[in-house]
Amino acid sequence: MQRQVALIKQSLFDQGYLDEQFMELEELQDDANPNFVEEVAALYFKDSARLINNIDQALERGSFDFNRLDSYMHQFKGSSTSIGASKVKTECTMFREYCRAGNAEGCLRTFQQLKKEHATLRKKLEHYFQAS
Amino acid sequence: MAVGEVMRMEVPAGGDLTVTSPELHVLAVDDSIVDRKVIERLLRISSCKVTTVESGARALQYLGLDGDKGVSNLKDLKVNLIVTDYSMPGLTGYDLLKKIKESSAFREIPVVIMSSENILPRIEQCLKEGAEDFLLKPVKLADVKRIKQLILSNEAEECKNLSHSNKRKLEEEDIDSSSSSSHDDSSVKDIPSSKRIKSESENRSSLL
Numbered sequence: 001m002q003r004q005v006a007l008i009k010q011s012l013f014d015q016g017y018l019d020e021q022f023m024e025l026e027e028l029q030d031d032a033n034p035n036f037v038e039e040v041a042a043l044y045f046k047d048s049a050r051l052i053n054n055i056d057q058a059l060e061r062g063s064f065d066f067n068r069l070d071s072y073m074h075q076f077k078g079s080s081t082s083i084g085a086s087k088v089k090t091e092c093t094m095f096r097e098y099c100r101a102g103n104a105e106g107c108l109r110t111f112q113q114l115k116k117e118h119a120t121l122r123k124k125l126e127h128y129f130q131a132s
Numbered sequence: 133m134a135v136g137e138v139m140r141m142e143v144p145a146g147g148d149l150t151v152t153s154p155e156l157h158v159l160a161v162d163d164s165i166v167d168r169k170v171i172e173r174l175l176r177i178s179s180c181k182v183t184t185v186e187s188g189a190r191a192l193q194y195l196g197l198d199g200d201k202g203v204s205n206l207k208d209l210k211v212n213l214i215v216t217d218y219s220m221p222g223l224t225g226y227d228l229l230k231k232i233k234e235s236s237a238f239r240e241i242p243v244v245i246m247s248s249e250n251i252l253p254r255i256e257q258c259l260k261e262g263a264e265d266f267l268l269k270p271v272k273l274a275d276v277k278r279i280k281q282l283i284l285s286n287e288a289e290e291c292k293n294l295s296h297s298n299k300r301k302l303e304e305e306d307i308d309s310s311s312s313s314s315h316d317d318s319s320v321k322d323i324p325s326s327k328r329i330k331s332e333s334e335n336r337s338s339l340l
Binding site: 021024025027028033036040043047074075077078079081082084 | 165
């Protein structure tokens with residue numbers, strides 16, 4: 001069981017879903033706080049679902065308020081960085097580049113990719129926390 | 133913040149300082165719920181008491197600086213360090229820093245700024261305004277430990293200086309009042325050191 005957990009974790013790192021920040025968070029766990037990372041992850045997914053919703057609505061309206069979109073993405077990138085969600089973070093950065101360039105199509109494309117990465121990470125982490 | 137309220141000092145006759153390890157009370161300000169959770173954990177692991185708030189406005193409210201309550205709860209709060217995110221809606225971390233440094237009651241509290249963006253002019257601006265340090269996010273345990281050490285050693289310096297100046301004062305009084313010509317340190321033992329430091333710092337805060 002332990003070996004399986006280790007393997008799941010290793011693949012998450014090897015495939016670039018997580019970076020060393022995730023390990024830093026695991027270091028903060030102890031016997032008194034054994035579920036710290038899982039708790040942070042829960043907060044992250046709840047918060048990022050809200051942000052995704054906001055961005056979806058803003059994009060659906062068709063009016064590309066790049067400042068507002070960039071502001072949402074700044075928050076998204078921030079929390080993704082804090083949990084070590086590497087691929088999601090990369091998509092956030094790209095989205096912000098498109099915002100700054102005023103490239104609506106680029107934003108839309110990147111956002112689809114971001115949602116995909118986000119959903120994948122969520123599933124993988126659920127699996128990981130269940131196993132450990 | 134009165135220095136004497138944080139440090140418990142024993143000053144034996146020889147004059148060496150022994151500092152018992154105090155618990156810092158840290159006010160952490162961040163609009164990100166994820167980051168608040170992480171910074172709280174980092175600070176708790178570093179044996180600090182933590183209060184987290186989600187905005188600069190809330191931070192000012194907590195300190196009693198928002199004009200509503202005044203500074204009546206000063207003594208109860210005893211915030212020893214403020215750690216704040218830079219980019220927040222409404223009051224930025226920089227705005228908060230400025231308000232704290234403008235306040236006579238709270239300007240002595242060290243303020244540390246956190247930011248995910250490594251922008252040199254921003255860092256310089258904060259340090260110039262009196263920030264103790266600037267941390268790049270994601271903040272690591274090593275950062276927090278370093279900051280804690282910095283704060284504690286600053287306060288130890290201050291206490292040491294206070295204690296030495298107190299000692300000198302007492303010795304001078306002793307010379308004036310005493311008819312004997314001996315000037316040994318035993319006179320220092322008569323007044324408990326924590327009381328001396330407290331009254332000294334009370335004098336200081338009344339001047340602010």
